[in-house]
Amino acid sequence: MQRAVGALALAALVSVPALAAEPARASRWVVGLDAVASTLNANDKQPEVRLDERANGPGLQVGWLLKPTLMLRVAGAAADHGTSLAGTNLRVGGGTFDAVWLMRDRQAFRPYLFAGAGGYQVTATNEALVYEISGPGLAFGAGWFLRAKGNLSLHGELRVESVRWPAADVTLAGPDGPEPVAELLDRDGWGSKVMVGLAWWP
Numbered sequence: 001m002q003r004a005v006g007a008l009a010l011a012a013l014v015s016v017p018a019l020a021a022e023p024a025r026a027s028r029w030v031v032g033l034d035a036v037a038s039t040l041n042a043n044d045k046q047p048e049v050r051l052d053e054r055a056n057g058p059g060l061q062v063g064w065l066l067k068p069t070l071m072l073r074v075a076g077a078a079a080d081h082g083t084s085l086a087g088t089n090l091r092v093g094g095g096t097f098d099a100v101w102l103m104r105d106r107q108a109f110r111p112y113l114f115a116g117a118g119g120y121q122v123t124a125t126n127e128a129l130v131y132e133i134s135g136p137g138l139a140f141g142a143g144w145f146l147r148a149k150g151n152l153s154l155h156g157e158l159r160v161e162s163v164r165w166p167a168a169d170v171t172l173a174g175p176d177g178p179e180p181v182a183e184l185l186d187r188d189g190w191g192s193k194v195m196v197g198l199a200w201w202p
Helices: 002-019
Strands: 029-040 054-067 070-082 089-102 109-125 129-149 152-174 177-200
Touching: 029 070, 029 152, 054 089, 054 177, 070 109, 089 129, 089 152, 109 152, 129 177
Parallel strands: none
Antiparallel strands: 029 054, 029 177, 054 070, 070 089, 089 109, 109 129, 129 152, 152 177
């Protein structure tokens, strides 16, 4: 995945001179789909359950240009991280509302910086338990759009995310039926995502 990201970035830089002469778009909307490589911080505080720190999944973004250099958007992604418990994965998903500062107005290659806030959720299910946590988070990073053809652009992004996990909702299977258990976490988590895909400017 990281090799693919590097190859797309190199292709973007090489293609800039050839594409820069194309007319700028009039559209203010953008809708994008990405392939996401997600990385979570190490879970060394709970060594009895090991978590696969890297996983792949889909990503989505929908944005609107307030002006040529400022876009507001909603961005989200999800990935299933494996664990050392047989048959149990952690599904980590979430999204943020971002402010995006675009550079190089009216150019084919447009790098950007962004910052945003939103929420995240983790769920895991097997025969014995259901585990759910959710919390607020912040995200920031950088990316680029490269006009490819017509209303389509190539897209790449690196995100860094910080999430506050207040508590977990755990439901255990017992002889008298499911039993809810609240687990206090009060913990901060960090993660990152590398995203590559296509953006459409309708």
